[in-house]
Amino acid sequence: MSDSEIKKGLAGVVVDQTAISKVNPETNSLLYRGYPVQELAARASFEEVAWLLWHGELPSADELAELVSFERANRALTPQVKAAIDLLPTDCHPMDVGRTAVSVIGAGHPRAEDSSPEAELEKAKHLWAQFPAVVAYDQRRRRGLDPVEPRDDLDYSENFLWMSFGEQAHPAVVDAFRVSMVLYAEHSFNASTFTARVITSTLADLHSAVTGAIGALKGPLHGGANEAVMHTFAEIGIRDGEPADQALERARTWMEQALAEKRKVMGFGHRVYKNGDSRVPTMKAALDRMVEHYGRDDLMGLYDGLEQAMEHAKQIKPNLDYPAGPTYHLMGFDTAMFTPLFIASRITGWTAHVMEQRAANALIRPLSDYVGPDERHLPQL
Ligand code: COA
Numbered sequence: 051m052s053d054s055e056i057k058k059g060l061a062g063v064v065v066d067q068t069a070i071s072k073v074n075p076e077t078n079s080l081l082y083r084g085y086p087v088q089e090l091a092a093r094a095s096f097e098e099v100a101w102l103l104w105h106g107e108l109p110s111a112d113e114l115a116e117l118v119s120f121e122r123a124n125r126a127l128t129p130q131v132k133a134a135i136d137l138l139p140t141d142c143h144p145m146d147v148g149r150t151a152v153s154v155i156g157a158g159h160p161r162a163e164d165s166s167p168e169a170e171l172e173k174a175k176h177l178w179a180q181f182p183a184v185v186a187y188d189q190r191r192r193r194g195l196d197p198v199e200p201r202d203d204l205d206y207s208e209n210f211l212w213m214s215f216g217e218q219a220h221p222a223v224v225d226a227f228r229v230s231m232v233l234y235a236e237h238s239f240n241a242s243t244f245t246a247r248v249i250t251s252t253l254a255d256l257h258s259a260v261t262g263a264i265g266a267l268k269g270p271l272h273g274g275a276n277e278a279v280m281h282t283f284a285e286i287g288i289r290d291g292e293p294a295d296q297a298l299e300r301a302r303t304w305m306e307q308a309l310a311e312k313r314k315v316m317g318f319g320h321r322v323y324k325n326g327d328s329r330v331p332t333m334k335a336a337l338d339r340m341v342e343h344y345g346r347d348d349l350m351g352l353y354d355g356l357e358q359a360m361e362h363a364k365q366i367k368p369n370l371d372y373p374a375g376p377t378y379h380l381m382g383f384d385t386a387m388f389t390p391l392f393i394a395s396r397i398t399g400w401t402a403h404v405m406e407q408r409a410a411n412a413l414i415r416p417l418s419d420y421v422g423p424d425e426r427h428l429p430q431l
Contacts (some may be wrong), residue, residue, distance in 0.1 A: 052397055057249075057418055059083075061321065065414070066247075070103060073322055078329040081171055082236055083107070090254035091310065091332045096206050096231040096395070097121065100178060103402040104171060114133050118205070125200035125209065127187060130158055132197075135184070140192045143270040144185070148390045149261055151184040152177065156257020163257060165408060170261045173256050174401030181397055182206070185390045186213035192384065207231060210394070215382055222343050226336040230374055234392050236399030242266040242273065246400045250407040251414040259404045264393055270316055276388040278316030279375030283352050284385075294351035301355025309363050317372035319358050326367040333373040339376045340380045349376050 057063045072081040080087045083102050090099050094108070101109040101117050110115060127135075134154040138147055155177060156162055160170040187197050198216045200209050207228040211219035219227070237243070246263040250256075267273035286304045289297065308315055320327055341350045353376060360366050378388045 059321075060244075065239065065244075066407075066412075068403070068406060069106065070188045070399065070406060071238050075323050075325070078323060078326050078328045080237070087233060087329060088332050091229045091232045094232065096228050096235075099232050099235055101177075102400040103398045104174060104405070120175055121179040121198075121206060122202040122209075124176050125183055127180065127183045127201070130157040131155055132187065133182075135188060136191070144188050144192075144384075144386045144390045145264060145274075145393075147188045147364045148181070148184060148270075148393050149264040149417070152181075152257055152261050152264060154279060155180055156255065159257070162255060162257065165253070167405065167409070170256055170401075170405050170408065174376065174397070174405070177257070177401065178185065178394075179258065179371075179395045182210040183213055184209065185387060185394060188390070189384055189387050190216075191213055195355070198362060199275070210380070219381075220274070220343065222339055226340050226377055227381065229332060229336040230377060230391070231395040233333055233370060234374070234395035236396070236402065240272065241269075242396065242401050243400055247403050247407045248414045250404045251411055253408075253411070256401060256404050260397060260400055263396075263400045267389060267393060267396065273371075273389045275369065276317040276371035276375045276378070276392060277385045278378050279372055280385040281387065282315060282317070283349070283376065283379075284354070286351070286352055286356075288345065289348055292351070294347040294354070297348045297351025298355035301352045302359040305356050305359035306363065309360075312346045315356070317375065318366045318368055320367075320369045323367070323369070327369040329370040330368055330373060333370055337373040337377045337380075340377050344380045346380060349380070352376075 059266075070080075071081065072084075072098075074080075082099065083106050084089060085102070085108075088165065090102075094102075097118055098108055098114060101113060105113075131151055131154050135147055135151055138150060156173075159173055159175060159176065183200060190197055194214070198213045202209075202214055204212055205224075207224050208219065211224060211227060239247075242263040246259040247267040249259040249262045270278045282304075286301055305315065337353070338350075353373070357368055357372070360368075374392075375388060376393060379385065381392065
């Protein structure tokens with residue numbers, strides 16, 4: 051087999067069909083079940099988007115009410131899940147906590163081994179409802195704070211922020227958080243979704259598929275980039291109160307130096323989009339609102355400085371993680387919690403793919419080109 055026949059990283063390979071989302075790099079567009087993600091971010095609740103991804107259509111009023119009531123009723127973690135989280139060190143990566151928690155939630159689910167379409171949907175909704183409490187519980191225990199129990203008078207985003215910080219968030223903050231959840235929800239055959247589909251293709255259960263997907267998402271070339279962006283900002287130096295133009299200059303200088311050293315700067319570039327990530331303008335607008343809300347022009351200076359210097363040197367555009375990182379920072383989340391926030395959203399897309407894969411399954415098992423030693427034998431005794 052020649053090198054040209056090998057599609058390293060499966061780049062450009064179409065491995066299956068999907069009706070869940072369409073990424074069009076030519077037009078920089080992303081459709082969830084046909085709807086532009088920008089329209090959904092402007093007008094739909096995250097609960098509606100979750101339903102859309104699972105069912106293929108937006109919910110009726112009754113269907114939405116049913117989903118909302120299910121989600122609110124399934125928010126609280128069981129003592130077993132809390133105990134499992136408590137067993138993990140507070141200095142382990144929060145993605146390890148997320149991965150473990152999904153496994154424990156799965157093992158305790160009464161329909162764990164039932165992969166009928168109806169059970170699968172119920173498990174998907176249940177896991178989606180549970181995960182915010184995992185993130186909030188973990189962040190609070192790391193901060194030495196008591197957990198905050200969910201409130202069923204709040205919507206998904208309001209309650210997420212409530213459990214995380216123990217106070218009701220400002221509507222502008224809730225809205226920016228909702229936008230991030232909508233934008234992170236689904237993105238076709240990215241590495242973690244493909245992982246979930248590979249696991250499902252063996253006829254393993256939904257929680258195994260999501261656990262594996264979380265492992266794939268942890269890497270900085272994928273979901274881990276949103277926290278890596280904040281590490282970059284920290285390396286440059288975050289100075290609350292610094293005028294934006296000064297921060298901008300420091301960021302430009304830093305980027306020029308980083309590129310001269312041939313460093314990869316997280317939050318820039320994309321395997322599919324080469325002319326800009328379709329989700330960035332919407333997330334950047336949400337970041338702008340947060341910068342104004344919190345009065346943090348210094349962060350916008352850093353943001354613009356890195357973006358401008360990267361554009362000037364390499365014409366590489368930011369991806370969704372670039373505006374998402376500082377948005378979550380402003381909201382008060384610890385940097386290491388950013389990728390678990392991504393999980394909370396992407397559980398919807400992953401589980402929609404698990405169900406789609408299962409409905410028309412073929413074991414995913416590619417071939418490899420062997421380049422090791424020719425056949426040889428142990429020495430004669
Ligand atoms: N910083 C600096 N240079 C970058 C870059 C970045 N973030 N992203 C790509 N490049 C450069 C590469 O160094 C390479 O340059 P070269 O041809 O001079 O060697 C060129 O652009 C092509 O990059 P490549 O890594 O081959 O593209 P890819 O399609 O395989 O990679 C990513 C896509 C996402 C893995 C890559 O852009 C990246 O590592 N980005 C940072 C991580 C990140 O933000 N991930 C989140 C994705 S949503």
